[in-house]
Amino acid sequence: MTSSPVHDLECIDVSKKFGSVRAVDNVSFTIPSGSFFSILGPSGCGKTTLMRMIAGFEDPSNGDIKIKGKSVVETPPNKRNVKMVFQHLALFPMMNVYENIAYGLRCNGASKSEIEHRVRDVLDRIALPDVAHREIHQLSGGQKQRIAIARCMVLDPDVLLLDEPLGALDLKLREAMKIELKLLQHQFNTTFIYITHDQSEALVMSDHVAIMNEGQFEQIGTPQQLYHAPNTAFVAGFVGDSNRWSGTVAQAQGSDVKVETTAGLPLNCTLIGNNVPLVGEGVEIFVRPEFITVQRQLAKTDGDIDAGHNQLEGVIDSLLFNGANSRVLVRSQTNQLIEADVTLTGGTDDLKPGDAVHLIWHAQQTMCFRT
Amino acid sequence: MLQKDIKRLSLIMLFTPFALWIALLIIIPHLGMVVLSLREKVAPRVYEYGLGNYVDFMNEPIYWNTLLRTGSMSLLVTALALIIGFPIAYYIAKIAGYRTRGALFLLCLIPLWVSDLIRAFGWILLLRETGVVSSVLQWSGLIGEPIEFLYNDITVIVGLVYTVILFMIVPLVSTLDGMDESMVEAGYNLGGSGFTVLRRIIVPYAMPGIVSGCIVVFMLTAGSYLTPILLGGKNSSWFTEQIYEQFITRFNWESGAAFGFLLLAFTSLVVWLGLRLTGQTLANTVAKS
Numbered sequence: 084m085t086s087s088p089v090h091d092l093e094c095i096d097v098s099k100k101f102g103s104v105r106a107v108d109n110v111s112f113t114i115p116s117g118s119f120f121s122i123l124g125p126s127g128c129g130k131t132t133l134m135r136m137i138a139g140f141e142d143p144s145n146g147d148i149k150i151k152g153k154s155v156v157e158t159p160p161n162k163r164n165v166k167m168v169f170q171h172l173a174l175f176p177m178m179n180v181y182e183n184i185a186y187g188l189r190c191n192g193a194s195k196s197e198i199e200h201r202v203r204d205v206l207d208r209i210a211l212p213d214v215a216h217r218e219i220h221q222l223s224g225g226q227k228q229r230i231a232i233a234r235c236m237v238l239d240p241d242v243l244l245l246d247e248p249l250g251a252l253d254l255k256l257r258e259a260m261k262i263e264l265k266l267l268q269h270q271f272n273t274t275f276i277y278i279t280h281d282q283s284e285a286l287v288m289s290d291h292v293a294i295m296n297e298g299q300f301e302q303i304g305t306p307q308q309l310y311h312a313p314n315t316a317f318v319a320g321f322v323g324d325s326n327r328w329s330g331t332v333a334q335a336q337g338s339d340v341k342v343e344t345t346a347g348l349p350l351n352c353t354l355i356g357n358n359v360p361l362v363g364e365g366v367e368i369f370v371r372p373e374f375i376t377v378q379r380q381l382a383k384t385d386g387d388i389d390a391g392h393n394q395l396e397g398v399i400d401s402l403l404f405n406g407a408n409s410r411v412l413v414r415s416q417t418n419q420l421i422e423a424d425v426t427l428t429g430g431t432d433d434l435k436p437g438d439a440v441h442l443i444w445h446a447q448q449t450m451c452f453r454t
Numbered sequence: 455m456l457q458k459d460i461k462r463l464s465l466i467m468l469f470t471p472f473a474l475w476i477a478l479l480i481i482i483p484h485l486g487m488v489v490l491s492l493r494e495k496v497a498p499r500v501y502e503y504g505l506g507n508y509v510d511f512m513n514e515p516i517y518w519n520t521l522l523r524t525g526s527m528s529l530l531v532t533a534l535a536l537i538i539g540f541p542i543a544y545y546i547a548k549i550a551g552y553r554t555r556g557a558l559f560l561l562c563l564i565p566l567w568v569s570d571l572i573r574a575f576g577w578i579l580l581l582r583e584t585g586v587v588s589s590v591l592q593w594s595g596l597i598g599e600p601i602e603f604l605y606n607d608i609t610v611i612v613g614l615v616y617t618v619i620l621f622m623i624v625p626l627v628s629t630l631d632g633m634d635e636s637m638v639e640a641g642y643n644l645g646g647s648g649f650t651v652l653r654r655i656i657v658p659y660a661m662p663g664i665v666s667g668c669i670v671v672f673m674l675t676a677g678s679y680l681t682p683i684l685l686g687g688k689n690s691s692w693f694t695e696q697i698y699e700q701f702i703t704r705f706n707w708e709s710g711a712a713f714g715f716l717l718l719a720f721t722s723l724v725v726w727l728g729l730r731l732t733g734q735t736l737a738n739t740v741a742k743s
Contacts, residue, residue, distance in 0.1 A: 140639055161642045173640035177658040186654065187644035238645065 090152070091116045091274040092137065092165075092242050097146035099132050106132040108298035109146070114242075114276065114291075119268050121277040121285035124295035125321070130278045133295070134244050137276070138167045150241050161190075166235030167244040171251060172227055174219045180206075180230055181215040187238045205237040208270060224252050228260060229267075236271050245277045249284060261287050282322050286310065294318050314355065316367045316452035325369040326421050329454070332360045340451055342366055346417040350393050351446035356453060365454045372410060374448040375423035380439040391446045397421065399438045413442055491711035507712035517696065517713070521720055524693035527607070528675040529724070531614045535622040535671050536664065538615065543626035543663075544656070548635065559627070562620050570617065574684040577613050578604060581685075605687035613685040618674050622667040629663030630656075665734045669725050676721045693717055 092114045099107040106129040114120045122130045135141045137148055139160030147154050155163050166187075175183050181202055188198045206212050209229040214222065222230065228248060235243055245264075249257045265288045268275045279285050285292045286306040294301040294309060294317070302314045313319040320327060330344035338354040352368055360366060380396065397413040400420060409427045411434055412420050423442060427433050434440070494506040511517045546558050565573060580586045581603035591597045603609055637659070641651035657664070682692035697717065700710030729736060 138639075138643060140642075159642075160639075161645050161647060165643075167640070167643045169636040169640055171634060171636060173634060173636040175637065175640075175655060175658075177661070186641075186646070190645035190647070190650055234644065 090114060091150065092276070093149040093152070094133075094137070095147045095149070097133070097136060097143045097148060099129070099136060099141060100144045105298050107136070107143075110295075110298075110300055111146075112293060112300065112303060114274055117272045117274060118290040119265065119275045119277065119288055121279060121289040121292045122295055123279055123282055123285040123292050123322075126280050128295045129298040130280075130295050131246060134167070134246055134276070134278050137242070138165055138244055139163050164238075164241045165244060166238055166240040166242075167246065168231045168235060168248045170246045170248065172231040172248065174227060174231055174234070176219050178219075179215070180217050180219065180222070183219065183230060184234050184237050187234065191238070201237055205233045208236075209233045209267065225256050225260060225263075228252070229263075232264075232267060236267075236273065240273060242274045242276060243271075245275060247279050247281075249279075249281075257284075264288055286322070294321060296321070312355075313369075313450065316369070316454070319355075319369040319450055319452065320367075323371060324422065325371055326375075328368045328419070330366055330368055330451075332362050332364050332366055335359050335362065339446065340366070342368060342451060344368065344417075344419075346415075346419050348395065348415065348417050348419070350449055351391065352449040352451035353447050354453075355450050358453065360453050366451045367454055368449060368451045370444055370449050372422040373424040375421070375442050375444045377411060377413070377423050377425050377434065378441040378443065379434070380441055392443055393446060393449060394441060394443045395421075396439070396441055399434055399436050399440060401436050402427075402434065411440075413440060415442075487711040487714055490708055491715050493708050495708060507709045508716070510709060511712060511716060520691050520696055521693045521716065523691055524676055524717075525720060525724060527611065527614075528672050528721075531611055531618065531675045532668050532672045534611065534615045535619045536668060539619050539622035539626060539667070540660075540664075542619075543623045543630055546623070547627045547630035548633070562623055565616075566620060570680050571684075573617065574613060574681050577609070577616075577685055581609060604685060605689060607686070607690075610682050610686040610690055610692075613681045614675050614678065617678070617681055618671045621670045621674060625663040625667040625670070626660060627663075629660045633659050661732065661734060665729065665732055668728065672724065672728075673721055676717065 090113045093112075095111050097107060097110045098105060108129075110133060122133065124130045132141060136143050139155070139158065143156060148156055150163065150165060155165075175186065178186065184202045184205060185198045188201060193201070202215065203212070206215060209232065211226060211229055211233075214226065214230070219227065219230075231248065232243070232245075249260050249264075252260060261284055264275075264277075268288075277285065277288065286309075289306060291303060292306055292309055293303040296317050302309060302318045304312075309318060309322050313322065319325060328344040328346075328348070328350075330342040330348075330350070332340055333343050333349065334341040335354070337359070340352045340354045340360065342350050342352050344350065350368060352366070354360070354366075395415050397415040400412045400414040403410040403412065403422075404427060407426075409425055410422050411425050412422060414420055421442060425434055491507055492503050492505070493501045494504050496502050542562075546555055546562075550558055568576075578585070582588070583600045583602045583604075585603070587603060588597075588600045592600060633656070637655060638651055641655040642648075646654065677694060679692070679694040679698065682690040683695060686692065693713070694717070697710050697713045700706045700713055
């Protein structure tokens with residue numbers, strides 16, 4: 084395999100075994116320069132191990148890691164131009180902000196005036212010009228975050244690794260930091276690799292996201308691709324919210340599949356994947372709540388629903404009010420609970436628990452995967 | 455009302471033993487010693503108050519030489535205990551697994567179950583002319599005739615380091631224990647070599663533990679009596695020996711009390727200097743370790 088120099092980071096068949104456990108299993112990917120790449124996965128999926136291998140704290144059992152086209156597997160962590168923002172930031176409490184940022188430059192043997200200049204410069208860029216002589220414990224959570232990034236960025240790394248750095252922040256600050264991180268990445272124009280189990284962090288900030296599960300990459304793509312065109316059932320279930328059923332194939336024709344769920348509900352689905360399933364085979368079905376239209380059962384909808392749609396009747400069980408993201412839980416006649424997004428205006432004609440409704444959604448938005 | 459009384463009563467009951475301890479065992483004896491040290495014997499049963507005992511100390515080089523020697527050897531012992539104890543503490547706190555850790559700590563504690571005296575005799579058995587080390591060396595043919603390893607400064611220092619090192623390891627383990635491993639990794643990640651990480655991150659982080667360990671070890675060493683006497687013999691010239699001699703042999707309590715005070719003042723001065731040099735405060739080190 085030839086590597087092209089435009090790739091800041093390239094992993095080729097990287098594996099890591101701890102005893103008989105394969106924490107990372109044959110992972111390959113390339114990250115183009117200057118992009119924001121996230122690795123998203125549930126805890127224990129091996130994403131932290133993968134990151135530690137890139138940083139050099141773990142040696143891969145096999146495979147190769149290349150930075151700017153050069154293999155770094157033999158390079159010790161302090162010689163790799165990959166910097167890391169740790170989960171709990173790991174700022175040095177016995178040094179002030181200036182010393183924290185200057186530490187890496189000192190290790191590189193920069194001159195005093197150069198250190199002074201570059202620390203000022205990076206503090207300006209993160210918009211914290213006046214904190215140089217503060218102690219770490221005097222900073223707020225968001226400021227610490229930015230200092231931890233500045234401490235790495237002052238060294239001009241080829242790749243910056245971020246290991247769930249927003250985990251310790253409260254919700255409001257986390258939302259603000261997501262945007263800020265994205266802006267910082269644009270400003271520094273460095274490749275960021277962001278590790279998280281929080282899908283909204285990954286979707287909002289990233290150019291590309293890799294979904295990791297049980298040591299392997301399930302899918303790599305843009306956030307839109309992952310959300311709208313998942314390759315596997317795991318991705319469909321992990322990214323975004325879904326109504327999820329299992330069922331068996333009743334009839335298959337190309338990618339149009341008719342399925343009966345285990346509760347006996349007939350559905351028109353679109354098959355994802357190439358192998359057309361046999362009749363009677365088990366499948367998993369996913370429908371996102373925002374694709375389901377909720378209509379009150381006033382006038383009888385008389386057969387103008389075309390064949391490409393799914394329709395079922397139910398009663399609203401409860402309302403989950405959350406401003407613009409409000410939902411209803413609808414209990415179907417087969418006694419299943421189905422989530423659907425609704426708009427609540429606060430007026431008198433809003434849906435209420437106990438209302439009888441029709442749920443309608445398109446077969447194209449009903450993804451089914453072979454199990 | 456009743457609640458308040460109970461609170462007050464419990465406070466008094468809790469505070470009484472402490473107050474008694476401080477008053478009876480620390481303040482009163484020390485005041486007595488101060489008074490004693492300021493008395494001069496001018497004739498049988500006739501005493502005058504004055505600084506004569508302290509002047510005697512200054513005028514007799516052997517006295518203050520002994521004090522300086524005790525001080526410098528104690529500093530050396532402290533430094534050795536730190537250099538040997540730090541890697542052990544680091545291993546126990548950061549590298550050893552959860553179960554090994556308890557075992558290692560226990561191994562460090564076991565020697566404390568035996569009294570100082572017995573431990574010193576243990577060294578004597580090993581190091582005397584007819585002892586284990588000498589015999590083994592003779593048997594292996596490395597030396598022709600028996601060698602006396604006892605009664606020199608090196609033996610005294612080895613014995614003292616052995617006695618006090620635990621008091622260095624314990625505070626170090628407890629401070630290093632609180633250090634987040636990712637801090638060390640961050641130190642490497644940002645380009646630091648092993649030495650840089652040790653010097654700029656681990657040691658500064660462990661400073662409170664280092665300082666409190668050093669204070670305890672220094673105080674214990676400078677005030678120790680058994681080990682220097684047994685391993686160093688007559689030539690050990692340890693200051694506590696002088697104090698003992700004044701009190702017991704010469705029956706000169708006034709001068710002994712003055713010596714005792716000088717030792718306290720001297721060691722306190724050294725500790726204060728040490729704190730100033732490392733930029734630590736007593737409150738900060740005691741609170742953290």
